[in-house]
Amino acid sequence: MSKPTSAKPAIAASTPVLPPNDPHLAPVNLKLTREERIELFRTMMRIRRFEERSLRAYQAKKIGGFLHLYIGQESVAVGCCSLMGKDDHVITAYRDHGHAIAVGMGMNELMAELYGKATGCSKGKGGSMHYFSPERNYWGGHGIVGGQVPLGTGLAYALKYKGLKGAAMAFMGDGAVNQGAVHEAYNLAALWDLPVIFVIENNGYSMGTSQERSSAGELPKRAAGYDMAWGQCDGSNVYEVRAMMDKFLTRAREESKPAVVEIDTYRYRGHSVADPDNTYRAKAEIEEYRRTKDPIQVVQNMLIADGVLTTAELEKLDQDARAEAENAAAFAEASPYPTVEDIQKDVYWEADHPAQRTSKGRLFFD
Amino acid sequence: MPQITYREAIRHALAEELERDPNVVVMGEEVAQFNGAYKVTEGLLAKFGPKRIVDTPISEAGFIGAGIGASMLGIRPVMELMFWSFYSVAFDQILNNAANVRYMSGGLINCPIVIRGPANGGTNVGATHSHTPENVLANHPGVKVVVPSTAYDAKGLLKSAIRDNDPVMFLENTILYGDKGEVPTEEYLIPLGLADVKRKGNDLTIVSYGRCVIHSLAAAEVLHKEHGISVEVVDLRTIRPLDIDTVLASVAKTHRVLIVEEQKPFASVGSQLAYMIQREAFDELDAPIHRVTTVDAPAIYSPPIEIEQLPNPARVIKAALALVAGSK
Ligand SMILES: Cc1ncc(C[n+]2csc(CCOP(=O)(O)OP(=O)(O)O)c2C)c(N)n1
Ligand SMILES: [Mg+2]
Numbered sequence: 188m189s190k191p192t193s194a195k196p197a198i199a200a201s202t203p204v205l206p207p208n209d210p211h212l213a214p215v216n217l218k219l220t221r222e223e224r225i226e227l228f229r230t231m232m233r234i235r236r237f238e239e240r241s242l243r244a245y246q247a248k249k250i251g252g253f254l255h256l257y258i259g260q261e262s263v264a265v266g267c268c269s270l271m272g273k274d275d276h277v278i279t280a281y282r283d284h285g286h287a288i289a290v291g292m293g294m295n296e297l298m299a300e301l302y303g304k305a306t307g308c309s310k311g312k313g314g315s316m317h318y319f320s321p322e323r324n325y326w327g328g329h330g331i332v333g334g335q336v337p338l339g340t341g342l343a344y345a346l347k348y349k350g351l352k353g354a355a356m357a358f359m360g361d362g363a364v365n366q367g368a369v370h371e372a373y374n375l376a377a378l379w380d381l382p383v384i385f386v387i388e389n390n391g392y393s394m395g396t397s398q399e400r401s402s403a404g405e406l407p408k409r410a411a412g413y414d415m416a417w418g419q420c421d422g423s424n425v426y427e428v429r430a431m432m433d434k435f436l437t438r439a440r441e442e443s444k445p446a447v448v449e450i451d452t453y454r455y456r457g458h459s460v461a462d463p464d465n466t467y468r469a470k471a472e473i474e475e476y477r478r479t480k481d482p483i484q485v486v487q488n489m490l491i492a493d494g495v496l497t498t499a500e501l502e503k504l505d506q507d508a509r510a511e512a513e514n515a516a517a518f519a520e521a522s523p524y525p526t527v528e529d530i531q532k533d534v535y536w537e538a539d540h541p542a543q544r545t546s547k548g549r550l551f552f553d
Numbered sequence: 554m555p556q557i558t559y560r561e562a563i564r565h566a567l568a569e570e571l572e573r574d575p576n577v578v579v580m581g582e583e584v585a586q587f588n589g590a591y592k593v594t595e596g597l598l599a600k601f602g603p604k605r606i607v608d609t610p611i612s613e614a615g616f617i618g619a620g621i622g623a624s625m626l627g628i629r630p631v632m633e634l635m636f637w638s639f640y641s642v643a644f645d646q647i648l649n650n651a652a653n654v655r656y657m658s659g660g661l662i663n664c665p666i667v668i669r670g671p672a673n674g675g676t677n678v679g680a681t682h683s684h685t686p687e688n689v690l691a692n693h694p695g696v697k698v699v700v701p702s703t704a705y706d707a708k709g710l711l712k713s714a715i716r717d718n719d720p721v722m723f724l725e726n727t728i729l730y731g732d733k734g735e736v737p738t739e740e741y742l743i744p745l746g747l748a749d750v751k752r753k754g755n756d757l758t759i760v761s762y763g764r765c766v767i768h769s770l771a772a773a774e775v776l777h778k779e780h781g782i783s784v785e786v787v788d789l790r791t792i793r794p795l796d797i798d799t800v801l802a803s804v805a806k807t808h809r810v811l812i813v814e815e816q817k818p819f820a821s822v823g824s825q826l827a828y829m830i831q832r833e834a835f836d837e838l839d840a841p842i843h844r845v846t847t848v849d850a851p852a853i854y855s856p857p858i859e860i861e862q863l864p865n866p867a868r869v870i871k872a873a874l875a876l877v878a879g880s881k
Contacts, residue, residue, distance in 0.1 A: 278622075310659035319658035326625060327658065334645050337615050341622020348578070348604070348628055368645070371615025378610065533660035534694045536718035545713065548746025548794035551694070552825065 213430035215270070224495050225504070227269055227425055228486050231261040233508045234285045235483060237294055240512035241284070241301055245460050249520070250301045254315050257285035259455040262482035263388050264289040266428025267356055267450075270436055271324065274346060274353025278326040278339040280360060281316035282388075290323040294515035304522035311525045312533060332393075333359060333366025336385065340372040343383035347443055354382040354439035356432075361449075362393020364406050376445035377413040384435050385410075387449040388422070394458040395467040410447035422452035423480035426489075453480065554737050560730040562704035563593050563669075566711035567631060569740065571601050574629060577715060580607040580620060581633030581670075590635045591671065591730055613643035617668065621651045621720075624666040631715060637672030637724055638684040651720040652695035667714045669723035672700075673764060673815060674852045674863050676727055683852035685763075685815050688822045690722045691793040697721045697745055698792040702766035704734035706790055709743030717745065726764045746794030750803065754785035757873055758803040760826060761813040762789040765845075765864050769813050772869035782877055792822055800826065801834050808839040811876055813864050818846040840880030845872045 219227075238256045245254045257264070260282075268277060268289035279286050287297055292308060300307030301315055308318055318328040326342060329335035339357025346353045363369060364387060376383050387406050391398055398406075410417035416438070420431040428450055435446045453476045457464035477484075490496040496504070531551055537544045538551075557565070570577050579594060579601075585608040588595040598606040609616040613634065620630035634640060640647060651664045674683035691698045697719055701707040707725065714721035751766055752773050759769045766788045773784035785803050789796065804810055810830055812823035827842045848862040861868075 276626075308659065309657055309661070312659050313657035317657040319654075319661050321625070321658070321661050326622070326662070327654070329650070331645055331649050334618070334649060337618020337646060338622035338625070338650060340615070341619035341624070342626055344619050345623040345626035345628045348623065349626075368614040368618060371610075371612040372618065374610060374612060375615045375619055533656050533658075535697075536655065536663040536665075539660055540718075545742075546697070546717070546745035546747075546791070546794050548748075548791060548796040548798075550746075550794045552795075552829075 213426070213433060215429050215433035216426045221495055224490060227265055228490055228496070229504055229508070230265045230289055231425065231483050231486065232505060233294070233511060234261045234265070234288045236505070236508040236512045237288060237297065237515070238284060240516055241298065242456070242460060244298070244301065244516055250315070251303060252314050253281070254301070254460040255282040255458065256454070256456045256460065257282055259476070259482070260388060260390060260422070260452045261285055262425035262428055262486070263422045263450050263452050266422075266425040267386060267432050270429060270432055272353065274351040275436065276324040276326060276342045276346070276353065276355045277358070278335045278342065278355065279328065279358035280332065280335055280363065281328070281330045282360070283316065283318045283328040286358065287318045287320065287325060287328070290320060290325045292318065292320050292323065292325070294511050295518040298512075298515035298519040299522050302519040302522070303524060304519055305525040305529065306518070306522040310529065310533065333363040333369045335359070336363070336366070336369045336372040339385075340376050340381060340383050343376065343381035343445070344379070346382055352440045354384060354436050356384050356386050358386045358388055360393060361387060361389040361391065361398050361406060362396065362401060364409065365402060373410065373413045373415065373447065377415045380443045381445050382439035382443045383445045384432070384439055385445070385447045387447065388452055389449050390452050390454045392454070392458070392467065394462070397467065407447045407449040416444065416446040418446065418448040420448070420450055422450040423482045423485050425482060425486055452482075554735040556733045557704055557736050558730065559704040559707050559725070559732050559734070560591065560593050562708035562734070562736050563711055563725065564595065564597070565736075566708045566715070567594065567597060568600065570712055570715040571597070571605055576627060577629045577631060578605055578607060579631050579633065580609055580616060582609055582611055582635050584608060584633050589633070591727060593730070594633065613639050614646050617643040618646040618650065620666050621646060621654075621664055624664045625654070625662050629665050629715060631667045631669060634668060634670035636682050637670050637686055638682045640686060647696070648690075648693050652693040656695060663718050664720045665718045667711070667721045667723055669711070670725060671727040671730075672724040673726040673728060674847065675764075675859060677854055677856045677859055679854045680851035685724070685847075687724055687792050688816055688820060691822065695720070697794065698724070699745060699790065700724045700763040700792060701790060702729070702763050702788055704732065705736050706743060706749065706788070708736055709741050710745065710790060713742050713745050721745070724763070729764055729767070743790070745791045746796055747790065748796035748799035749788045749790055750785060750799065751788045752784065752786040754783035754807065756783045756807055757785070757809045757811060757877060758800070758807045759784055759786045759811045759813055759869070759873070760789065760800055761786065762792065762822070763815060765813045765815050768864055768866050768869055771866040772873065775866065775870055776873055780874065782873065784873065797829055797833070800830065804830060804834045805837050808837055809876055809880055810838070810842045811869070811873055812842065812844045813869055814844070814846055815863060816846050818844065818849050821846060840876055843872050843876045845869050
C-alpha cells in the first residue's frame with residue numbers, strides 16, 4: 188500500500204466515486220457517493236477511537252470483566268453492516284463493539300455499558316460482551332462461543348416465515364467454527380434455505396490458539412458439506428468486504444439462500460485486555476500486519492489518493508472521533524449506576540409489565 | 554363434559570393456538586409427517602400445513618436456538634423435545650440464550666417461546682431417557698416452568714404458555730398421555746402460577762405436581778378409607794412462578810406437610826418448597842416436613858424395580874403414616 192499522497196481537490200458532493208484501487212469495481216462500491224465513502228471511513232475510525240478509549244478506561248480500572256477489542260478488524264463490521272437494509276439483521280459474539288457502532292449505536296450508551304452504568308445500552312446488565320439494539324436489528328453480543336449462531340439462523344427463519352426480503356448475518360470467530368451448534372445451524376440453514384450469511388471473522392487466533400492448531404481444513408469450505416455457497420475475502424479492504432457481502436446478501440434476500448463466508452482479518456490487541464499476548468505470536472507479525480494491511484490505513488490511503496479527503500479533513504475527522512470517545516467516557520463517568528432494586532428488573536417480561544400480567548404466584552424466591 | 558386424553562388436550566391447545574395466532578409454529582423432531590413420536594401432534598400437519606408444523610433434524614441445539622432467535626423477532630415457536638431428557642444437548646441455547654437474553658439486553662428483548670415434551674421416568678427406558686429437569690430449569694430466573702397432571706390442566710396451561718411473552722418450559726408425561734379427564738369444549742385458559750387443590754382434607758397436606766399428584770390422590774383415598782386420615786392434595790401445576798400462598802393456606806389448616814415429587818432429592822423442587830414452608834409457616838408446623846422423592850440414583854432400567862425407585866402410592870402411604878404417627 189502506498190503512502191498517503193498529497194491532497195487533491197475534493198470531489199463535488201454526491202458525485203459517484205470510482206475507487207480506483209478497488210480490485211472488484213463492484214457496483215455496490217461504484218455507486219458510493221463521496222459522502223458515503225467518507226462515512227464508511229468515519230465509522231471505522233470511530234470504532235478504533237472508541238476501542239482505544241475503552242482500553243484506557245479499562246486500564247484505569249473503570250471497567251470490570253472482559254474487554255475484547257475490535258482494533259484491526261474494523262473494516263469487517265463496517266463493510267458488512269453498511270449493506271444493511273431495513274429487514275437485514277445482525278448477531279455476533281462477544282467481540283461486539285465494532286458491530287454496535289457500525290449499526291449506528293451511540294458511543295455514550297456503549298461506553299456507559301462498559302462502565303456498568305444505568306445509561307448503558309443494556310442498563311449496565313450486559314456489559315462488554317452483551318450489547319443489543321433490536322431497534323437497529325442488532326441482536327447481540329453473545330458470550331458463549333458459537334452460541335449465537337443458531338439464533339442468527341432463527342432470525343433468518345423469522346424473516347422467511349414473515350415473507351420479508353431480508354437477510355441475517357451471523358458473525359463468529361475462527362475458533363467458533365468448531366462448535367457443534369454452528370454445524371447444526373449450517374445444516375438447518377441449508378436444509379430450509381434460510382437467508383442467513385454465516386460470517387467467519389478469521390483473525391487467525393482463538394485466544395492463544397492459531398487457526399492451524401485448532402481447525403482442520405479451510406474454514407469456509409465446510410459449507411460445501413452442507414451444499415452451501417461459500418466465499419472468502421481479504422478483510423483489510425472495506426470495499427472488498429462490501430463487494431463480496433453484497434453478492435451473498437442479495438442472493439440471500441432474493442433467493443433465500445444461505446452462505447458461509449470467511450473474511451480474513453487480524454486483531455492487534457490480545458484476545459481480551461487480560462491477555463498478555465506474549466506466548467503465541469511474534470510482535471513482528473503484528474507489526475507487519477499493521478504496516479501493510481491496517482484496514483484504516485488502507486482506506487485512508489485510497490481516500491487521499493482519490494482526492495476524496497484532504498489530510499486536513501482527515502485530521503479533523505480523527506479529532507472528532509477522539510473527542511466523541513472522550514465525551515462518551517465523560518458521559519459514562521457521570522452516569523449513575525443501576526440500583527440494587529434494578530437487579531430483579533428485566534428478568535421476566537411479565538414482571539416488567541405488571542398491568543398485563545396474567546400469571547399468578549411468585550416469580551422470585553428471595 | 555367430554556372426556557379426552559391428556560394427549561388430546563395438548564393437541565387441542567396447540568390447534569386452537571395455531572388457529573388463533575398465525576405466528577404460532579410447531580416445530581420438532583417427527584412432529585409433522587410422523588405425527589409426533591408420542592402422537593401429540595397427530596393431524597396437525599394435515600390441518601395446518603408444513604409452514605406451521607415443521608419437522609426438524611435431530612439437532613436440538615440448532616432448532617431450539619433457531620426457535621429462540623425467531624421468537625426474538627416475534628414468531629411464537631412451540632418446540633417439541635421428543636424427551637425433555639434431550640434438553641442437555643441444547644442446554645446452552647435454553648439456559649444461556651432464552652433465559653438470559655432479556656436480562657442482558659436490559660429488557661429490550663423477550664423470547665415468547667414454549668419448549669414442551671415429556672419428562673418422566675417409569676417407562677423402563679433407562680437413565681438417559683428419564684430425566685425430570687424442572688428443578689434445573691426453575692433454577693434459572695428468566696424461564697417459567699409448568700408441569701401439568703391432568704388433561705384439563707394441560708390444555709388450559711399450554712394455551713397460557715403459548716400466549717406468554719416469556720420462555721415457558723412445559724413438562725409433560727408419557728404415562729399420562731393416555732389418561733382421560735373432563736375437558737370442556739368451550740375455550741378456557743388457566744393462568745400460570747396458580748396451584749389447584751385436587752382434594753380437600755384436614756390432617757395432612759401433600760404438595761405435589763405432575764404424575765405424582767395422581768399417586769398422591771390414590772394414596773389419599775387409602776389413607777382416608779383404611780386409616781381415617783384426611784389428606785389435602787395441592788397440585789402446584791406451575792413450578793415457576795410458584796403459588797406458595799395456596800400451599801401455606803393448606804399448611805395453616807393441616808399443620809403437616811408431605812412433599813411428593815418425581816425428583817432426585819438433592820436440590821429438588823421439594824427442597825425449595827420445604828425451605829419456603831419452614832421460613833414462612835414455621836409456627837404452623839406440628840411435624841418436620843417429609844418428602845417422597847425418586848430414590849437417589851440414576852434411573853434403573855429393571856421394570857419392577859423402577860416402580861420402587863419412583864414415588865408410588867405405597868411409598869406415599871408409608872411416608873404419610875410415619876409423618877402423622879411421629880407428630881402425634
Ligand atoms: C463455549 C465457550 N468455550 C470457551 C469460551 C472461552 N473463550 C472465549 S473467546 C474464546 C476464543 C474464541 O476465538 P474466536 O472464535 O476465533 O473469536 P475471536 O476471539 O478471535 O474473535 C474462548 C476460548 C467461551 N466463551 N465459550
Ligand atoms: Mg479468532
